[in-house]
Amino acid sequence: MSINIKEYEEKNKEQIINLILPIQQDEYAIPITEADQPDLLDIYSYYIKEGGNFWTATISNEVVGTISFLKVEDGVLALRKMFVKKEYRGSRYNIAARLLEYALEWAKGNEFDVIYLGTTNEFKAAHRFYEKNHFQEVTKSDLPSSFPIVHVDRKFYRRKLN
Structure with a gap:
């Protein structure tokens, strides 16, 4: 089974939405809709056009994971849309780690210095994952003023790259 990580392709948009929404709504009962996420x-x-990027992890042309960076300001990114299909989570496939590593290499290569992210209180496994990968919890007031806060986010992290 081959896992491919590649930059966003328009042909995958529907698969991306169909991956993310059920995780948010069904698995974690987060009150967020497609309309709440115009970025999707x-x-x-x-x-991409604004200086960030978006990647998918696919297995046999099925999107099983996503990660994106939104450019917040010079040198600063917001990690967004990190989702992995339930059946592909964990160390057996390592999709989340592979997506993050791929995206971090891109960020370093494009001279970004720091990454922030916001997440919900419900995503406990995500909190452990981010902390294991050198993200440090910060307060909302530590975020850059230009950081786009999603209304369901309650926990925030930062990782310095250099």
């Missing part, structure tokens, strides 16, 4: 409807304009 125009990934290229929201992430």
